[in-house]
Amino acid sequence: MSRDPTPTGLRRLPEPALDDPDSPELTEADFAAMRPAEAVLPPGVMAQFPNSRGRPRTATPKAHVSLRLAPDVLAHYRSLGKGWQTRIEAVLRAEMETGKRT
Incomplete structure (x- = not known):
């Protein structure tokens, strides 16, 4: 059995054809003829796309703080993996709810 000369053992694939007749490159005239989605789609369709991006805002956002912790802590x-900051917050909240001052 001969050894493959490529470092990963994968064979090089042929280059894809970059000239696709089903998807021609847009021209300046194409860009000039484009209109916003609101101008061409019915309101019922546009209602399916919210105007905001990202995570919805919460009524009680968390404050960004800098906290120095011992390296071992x-x-x-x-x-413990994903959610480690949430677990630290849970410990702090439990301490807060006991009402003790340390």
Whole structure:
């Protein structure tokens, strides 16, 4: 069995054809003829697309803070995986709700 000379063992694929007759390149005239979606789609269709991007705003947004933690504490919570910051917040909230001052 001969060894493949490529480092990953994958064979090189042929280059794709960049000239696709089903999808011609847009011209300046095409761009000039374009109109906004609101001008060509019915209101019922446009209602399916919200005007905002990203995550919806919450009524009670969290504050961005900088907190210095001991390296071993930080390593412990990070080792627990995704959601480690939420777990730290839960510990702080539980301490807050006990009403004790330390």
